[in-house]
Amino acid sequence: MITSSRRPIALITGASAGLGAEFARQLAADGWDLVIVARNVERLESAATTLRASGADVEVLRADLLSADGLRAVEARVAASGDRAIGMLVNNAGYGLPKSFHENSIDDEIGLAEMLILVPLRLTHAALSQMLPRRSGTIVNVASVAGYTPRETYGAAKTWMLSFTRWANVFYRKRGVTVSAIAPGFVYTEFHERMGVSRGSVPKALWLDADTVVRIGLRDVAKGRAISIPTARYKALVAIASLLPTSFVVAAAARRR
Ligand SMILES: NC(=O)c1ccc[n+]([C@@H]2O[C@H](COP(=O)([O-])OP(=O)(O)OC[C@H]3O[C@@H](n4cnc5c(N)ncnc54)[C@H](OP(=O)(O)O)[C@@H]3O)[C@@H](O)[C@H]2O)c1
Incomplete structure (x- = not known):
């Protein structure tokens, strides 16, 4: 439990694996204490033990963000003020569904929308309740390049996140709070394995390391950018996709599930 640390505190959702675990490593190395959230x-x-050895205070918060109790506990921690106030929220936890919209159960689709939209929406609201009065804070939303290319409800949810972040970046900047989104392409994490889809359909050249994505992302966040698209290659792909007919982009994205 953090008591009177002078280091700023970052809360990261989905910090047990993938990009979230990498955010924890890089932020700890950069002088942040941490609250790490996930189910496992x-x-x-185990991550906390390693992170503490690097000098960070680490609070472990086990929570299923799709359960009412779990989400309430994380919201309460994000909204805490005084010595325990977090200076950075990283809305990172997420997953994808393996099938197409009509093949998934409506409960699975609602769960995905909750995880990718309602959870970050509620946690951002909770964070602003203590950041705006202090006129200080950073909110990082992990979106995806899928937010630029129509792709099932996953892509639609990430489009919501990008649009919300663009607005919030401008609106809260004058009030001392930075809101940024990071939109990675394919990243080597557990994401595709958990979804039960093979990585084979995606050319090697399109895969990024979590280390690269988080390093570029945090650098852009520090500059106050609304959106960070890690690597020039993905910036170019997003620019090209915006010029192509939707039917072409949808077909190309479907081949790379
Ligand atoms: N990998 C990619 O290619 C890629 C590309 C673009 C964007 N993204 C985005 O990056 C973010 C992180 O994904 P990743 O690639 O790092 O995936 P990952 O390796 O599978 O990690 C997902 C994390 O989310 C947590 N999580 C999942 N469901 C949860 C729940 N109900 N409650 C609490 N935590 C939960 C998992 O922890 P527990 O299982 O312990 O709960 C895990 O820590 C996601 O928002 C994803 O959409 C990924």
Whole structure:
């Protein structure tokens, strides 16, 4: 439990694996204390041991963000003020569904929309409740290049995140709070394995390391950018996709599930 740390505190959702675990490593190395959130408490405790050895205070918060109790507990921690106030929220936890919209159950689709839209929406609201009065804070939303290319409800949810972030970046900047989104392409994490889809359909040249994505992302966040698209290659792909007919982009994205 953090008591009177002078280091700023970052809360990261989905910190037991992939990009979230990498955010934890890089932020700890950069002088942040951490609150790490996910369901798998053994993995969180193991990560916490390593992170503490690098000098960070680490609070483990086991929570299923799709359960009412879990989300309430994380919201309360994000909204805490005084010595325990977090200076950075990283809305990172997420997953994808393996099938097409009509093939998934409506409960699975609603769960995905909750995870990718309602959870970051609620946690951002909770964070602003303590950041705006202090006129200080940073909110990082992990979106995806899928937000630029029509792709099932996953892409639509990430489009919501990019649009919300663009607005919030301008609106809250004057009030001392930076809101930024990072929109990566394909990243080597557990994401595709958890979804049960093979990485084989995606050319090697399109895969990024979590280390690169988080390093470029945090650099752009520090500059106050609304959106960070890690690597020139993906910036170019997003620019090209915006010029192509939707039917072409949808077909290309479907081949790369
Ligand atoms: N990998 C990619 O190619 C890629 C590309 C673009 C964007 N993204 C985005 O990057 C973010 C992180 O994904 P990743 O690639 O790092 O995936 P990952 O390696 O599968 O990690 C997902 C994280 O989310 C947590 N999580 C999942 N469901 C949860 C729940 N109900 N409650 C709490 N935590 C939950 C997992 O922890 P537990 O299982 O322990 O709960 C894990 O820590 C996501 O928002 C994803 O959409 C990924």
